[in-house]
Amino acid sequence: xxxxxxDIAKLRHEGAFEVLDRAAALxxxxxxxxxxxxxxxxxxxxxxxxxxxxxxxxxxxxxxTPPAGIAALREAVSADLxxxxxxxxDPGLVVIVPGGKVTMQMAILMFGRPGVEIVYPDPxxxxxxxxxxxxxxxxxxxPLLEENGFAFxxxxxxxxxxxxxxxxxxxxxxxxxxxxTPKKEVDKLAAGLDGHPQVAVLSDEIYGRLIYDERRHASLxxxxxxxxxxxxxxxxxxxxxxxxxxxxxxxxxxxxxxxxIRMAVNSYSxxxxxxxxAGIAALxxxxxxxxxxxxxxxxxxxxxVERLNAIPGLSxxxxxxxxxxxxxxxxxxxSAKDLEQALLERAGVATIAGSSFGPHGEGYLRVSYxxxxxxxxxxxxxxxxxxxxx
Numbered sequence: 001x002x003x004x005x006x007d008i009a010k011l012r013h014e015g016a017f018e019v020l021d022r023a024a025a026l027x028x029x030x031x032x033x034x035x036x037x038x039x040x041x042x043x044x045x046x047x048x049x050x051x052x053x054x055x056x057x058x059x060x061x062x063x064x065t066p067p068a069g070i071a072a073l074r075e076a077v078s079a080d081l082x083x084x085x086x087x088x089x090d091p092g093l094v095v096i097v098p099g100g101k102v103t104m105q106m107a108i109l110m111f112g113r114p115g116v117e118i119v120y121p122d123p124x125x126x127x128x129x130x131x132x133x134x135x136x137x138x139x140x141x142x143p144l145l146e147e148n149g150f151a152f153x154x155x156x157x158x159x160x161x162x163x164x165x166x167x168x169x170x171x172x173x174x175x176x177x178x179x180x181t182p183k184k185e186v187d188k189l190a191a192g193l194d195g196h197p198q199v200a201v202l203s204d205e206i207y208g209r210l211i212y213d214e215r216r217h218a219s220l221x222x223x224x225x226x227x228x229x230x231x232x233x234x235x236x237x238x239x240x241x242x243x244x245x246x247x248x249x250x251x252x253x254x255x256x257x258x259x260x261i262r263m264a265v266n267s268y269s270x271x272x273x274x275x276x277x278a279g280i281a282a283l284x285x286x287x288x289x290x291x292x293x294x295x296x297x298x299x300x301x302x303x304x305v306e307r308l309n310a311i312p313g314l315s316x317x318x319x320x321x322x323x324x325x326x327x328x329x330x331x332x333x334x335s336a337k338d339l340e341q342a343l344l345e346r347a348g349v350a351t352i353a354g355s356s357f358g359p360h361g362e363g364y365l366r367v368s369y370x371x372x373x374x375x376x377x378x379x380x381x382x383x384x385x386x387x388x389x390x
Contacts, residue, residue: 010133014126015356019340023350034379036367037350039175039324041241043296045278046289049240052281053274061273067264068257069096069249073276076283077249084209085219095250095260096279098271100206103233103250105131106263107202110256111167112137119160119168121152123326123354123361125175125204140165143360146328149317150179154188158196167200170220173207176357176366177326178301178319180211183218190223200229200256206248207322209239209290212298215320221251228253238322239290240282245275297323300369300376307380308367313387323370326354330363332387339365347386349379 019037027033068074074091081089097103104127112118112135120128122141132139140160144150152170161168173180193199203220211217220230235248252260264270301318304325308316313331329339336353343349354364369376 007134007136010130012126012130012133016352019344019350019352022344026344026348031348033344033348033350034371034375034382035350036369036371036376036379037352039238039368039370040243041238041293041323041370042372043241043289043293045240045242045245046282046285048285049242049278049282052285053278056274056277061277063273065270065273065276067270068261069094069271070273070276073280076280077251080283081221081251085217085222087219087221089221089251090254093252093254093257095252095257095264096271096276097235097248097250097264098268099246100204100233100235100237100248101127102264102268103231103248103260104128104202104204106250106260107167107200107231107233108132108137108169109135109263110259111135111200115164116167117162117165119157119165121169121171121174122358123176123364124169124171124357126357128169129358137166138164141358141360142168144174144177144179145360146317146326146364148179149320150174150177150326151181151185152179152189154185154192157189158192161196161199163198165196165199167202169202169204171204171207172218173211173319173321175207175322176324176352176354176361177364178322178324179326180215180320181218183216186218186220190220190226193226200231200253201226202231202233204233206234206238208234210294210297210323211321212294212301213320228255231256236279236282241289241293242278242282245278247271247275247279297369300371300373301325303373304367304369304376304380307376311380311384311387314383323368325367325369326364327367328363329354329365332390334390336362336365342390343383343386346389347382349382349386 074094108131114136232251236242316327336355340353352366354361
């Protein structure tokens with residue numbers, strides 16, 4: 001047997017992809033499966049974005065690009081942040097990456113090591129905890145509670161910072177809960193971090209455009225006194241329906257950007273050229289497709305929450321962002337994993353157990369409403385019937 005490094009075993013699978021694989025296998029057997037599990041828009045990438053990639057290929061952009069990304073794309077990111085968040089960002093601090101997880105991996109491996117603590121949300125995106133464990137650091141979960149609308153508490157977060165803490169991870173709006181932390185809470189955190197100068201922040205804002213009910217996105221990048229230690233994670237996957245393009249970016253503090261570029265050089269070299277030209281078109285072109293998609297998600301959000309709350313055994317708070325509902329399933333008497341499996345195997349509805357996102361996700365289910373209204377209605381009817389028969 002080959003002798004691999006034991007730390008590799010600390011890396012975990014992602015529950016959403018395991019469910020996706022099982023759903024695909026059932027569909028291949030002829031089962032009718034409605035997928036409310038996968039976290040990707042059901043919209044197509046806008047035509048002008050696709051055409052930009054085709055043009056780039058026809059124009060001969062077939063070679064390597066700079067490790068941090070082509071200059072025009074980094075400038076487009078900077079311009080977008082200035083317009084959308086009112087924050088001036090030097091394009092030299094932008095690092096283009098093949099998907100949001102890469103910025104996540106870079107930041108966690110940069111700071112994570114034995115003897116160090118990293119605070120992360122629970123329930124939260126499972127790759128956070130996986131990479132923390134792989135780095136050798138000790139993960140410190142920050143519970144996100146239903147009674148707070150799954151927003152994080154600045155007081156609770158600051159209380160978890162010890163002298164060993166080197167990184168905190170925030171996700172706002174949040175996966176899997178759809179929770180949105182209000183600006184006043186982000187303000188409290190920003191002020192409280194003054195007392196912890198050794199702590200960097202990875203602010204995962206990949207769902208920052210997907211926000212509802214006239215809420216405003218509060219980005220940690222907007223606090224000047226934190227700019228030397230905030231790493232912003234964002235990209236094109238969710239906002240522009242470009243999950244398969246694998247295109248994201250990080251905004252790095254000036255003191256860390258060279259380290260991020262060196263990590264890029266030593267792993268993937270650069271992001272493919274055509275996708276980068278598509279990224280320019282997405283940011284600088286018409287935003288109507290994004291607005292239309294967000295409006296559709298907002299209507300679906302209300303539909304799915306209404307339907308979930310009408311099913312005996314389930315209750316669901318209204319999510320403020322992203323495209324996930326996170327219903328409480330305590331009334332069913334089932335564990336999250338058991339309900340996930342029952343809904344998929346018996347009802348043909350793919351969902352994700354809340355426990356896949358951390359111990360504090362037990363008792364909940366992630367339901368994606370990035371699917372059509374017709375499929376949502378059909379899925380809710382199946383869930384109701386399945387629970388009635390259990």
